Amino acid sequence: MDFIDLSYQDLTQAELSNLDLSHTNLANSNLYRAGLFKSNLYAANLQKADLSHSYAIGLNLCDAKLNNAEVSYANLYQANLIGADLRGANLHGANLRGVDFGDMDVAFLSGANFQDVLYDLETNFPNGFDISQFDAHFIGKNSNLQSANLHSAYLRNADLRHANLVHADLRNCSLQHADLRYANLNNANFDSFVDFSNADLRHCDFSNTDLSQVLMDNTNFDESTKFPTDYIQP
Structure with a gap:
């Protein structure tokens, strides 16, 4: 499918997963909430494209042009961004856990917005790039995520041991297989569906929370887990 011209197309919520593109x-195209799971967009032209809220786990964006693209809240978990041109791109709130930027020239990130992005120890930022210049969220052991907006965040397999999640917004959050041992979730917001399936919740504190819309299938918990007093344990 080399050199196809899909510029200025409305591909809102299009299912484009596992495709060689x-x-x-795709310049100026609308890919809002598009499915791009493990697709190949090597050297694609995505200048000024809208990839916001796209499901782009494992997406290959190596050498892609993303100048001034809208990538806010995209799920780019374990995506390949080596050599991608992100000058002026808006990545506000994007999931960059496990993303590989390689050793690209940091000039390719000039003017890019990394505010509120999620990253972890597996995120490989290029040499010379300092994520601390932004109010980004580190997802890992001992993370301070108090009052953080993690609405709809993809945190599957996340290491959140000893994390401070007090008053965090976890609505619609995916926490399957997450390690939350000793995490403090006191007063966290679970007001819409949250999936804790197969998570480790030992020594976890759920005090003052409403777990009525939380899925707890096959979770690992014991007497050390502090549930709300009115919660009927699964």
Whole structure:
């Protein structure tokens, strides 16, 4: 599918997963909430494209042009961004856990907005790039995520041992297989569906929370887990 011209197209919520779209021209196209799971967009032109809220786990964006693209809240878990041109791109709130930027020239990130992005120890930022210049959220052991907006965040397999999640917004959050041992979730917001399936919740504190819309299938908990007093344990 080399050199296909899909510029200026409305691909809102389009299912484009597992496709080879390398070198495709998608400039100025609308890919809002598009499914791009493990697709290949090597050297694609995505200048000024809207990829916001897209499901782009494992997406290959190596050498892609993303100048001034809208990538806010995109789920780019374990995506390949080596050599991608992100000048002026808006990545506000994007999930960058496990993303590989390689050793690209940091000039390719000039003017890019990394405010509120999620990153972890597996995120490989290029040399010379300092994520601390932004109010970004580190997802890992001992993370301070108090009052953080993690609405709809993809935190599957996350290491959140000893994390401070007091008053965090976890609505619609995916926490399957997460390690939350000793995490403090006191007063966290679970007001819409949250999936804790197969998570480790030992020594976890859920005090003052409403767990009525939380899925707890196959979770690991014991007497050390502090549930709300009115909660009927699964």
